[in-house]
Amino acid sequence: MSTPEPSSASESLLGPADIRELAAALGVRPTKQRGQNFVIDANTVRRIVRTAEVRPDDVVVEVGPGLGSLTLALLDTADRVVAVEIDDVLAAALPTTIRARMARKADRFDLVHSDAMLVKELPAEPTALVANLPYNVAVPVLLHMLEHFPTIERTLVMVQAEVADRLAAKPGNKVYGVPSVKANWYADVKRAGSIGRNVFWPAPNVDSGLVSLVRREKPVETTATRQEVFAVVDAAFAQRRKTLRAALSGWAGSAPAAEAALVAAGISPQARGEALTVEEFARIAEAKA
Numbered sequence: 699m700s701t702p703e704p705s706s707a708s709e710s711l712l713g714p715a716d717i718r719e720l721a722a723a724l725g726v727r728p729t730k731q732r733g734q735n736f737v738i739d740a741n742t743v744r745r746i747v748r749t750a751e752v753r754p755d756d757v758v759v760e761v762g763p764g765l766g767s768l769t770l771a772l773l774d775t776a777d778r779v780v781a782v783e784i785d786d787v788l789a790a791a792l793p794t795t796i797r798a799r800m801a802r803k804a805d806r807f808d809l810v811h812s813d814a815m816l817v818k819e820l821p822a823e824p825t826a827l828v829a830n831l832p833y834n835v836a837v838p839v840l841l842h843m844l845e846h847f848p849t850i851e852r853t854l855v856m857v858q859a860e861v862a863d864r865l866a867a868k869p870g871n872k873v874y875g876v877p878s879v880k881a882n883w884y885a886d887v888k889r890a891g892s893i894g895r896n897v898f899w900p901a902p903n904v905d906s907g908l909v910s911l912v913r914r915e916k917p918v919e920t921t922a923t924r925q926e927v928f929a930v931v932d933a934a935f936a937q938r939r940k941t942l943r944a945a946l947s948g949w950a951g952s953a954p955a956a957e958a959a960l961v962a963a964g965i966s967p968q969a970r971g972e973a974l975t976v977e978e979f980a981r982i983a984e985a986k987a
Contacts, residue, residue, distance in 0.1 A: 833858045879974075926983040
């Protein structure tokens, strides 16, 4: 049953009672399997939209909209929102929630009922990605979206704090690794704030963080392909305690071949992957004989 649209944008947003009422009506309980934690605080979703610098001409893609807390805040500001939801019950209910609480923008909302990792086309070309990403698939989903939707200029994702630290880490940092390098292939990455546990239902047992990614004009200048560069990255961090000469021996075919590629790229064979920038990984990929 539809309800009259609230008279103001703030009243359109979902609060704790609204979330629980919607969930109860749908028989929904957040599942750990899908990393679901629903945002129940309207101020938090407003903050996310502000931090993401969502503009009136933006087409925003949101992954894992859940019951629609962030979706409504995005739709109130953006030109269009495309939500990608894998859950059958949530996907079926979301359009009704949008019509009930923000009827004036309902025609600017699209739902894609699918696993985000399988999505390679959207109803409109997204200019921004803003999402509370399910914790268990946050990095793969983020990298998938950046790879397949080059029109995404700005991204703001809420992820587990530890994942946020990894994504934004710089070379030499102890948590710098595969996610850090691969995210840097596409964009300039930085931490954009922290989110408390009490804004979620259920409250997670970990803190959350915001990560901002601004796409570069062009990915790293290199003649190597993304796949070739990422293969070096994967090999380097698969044995991160080893020197690159040893860690890349399988990738290059032998330790001497790895050393030759490293020397040609101007990288010390005794260095470790955690010290290298994405540009240096690209030089190694180029130098492979």
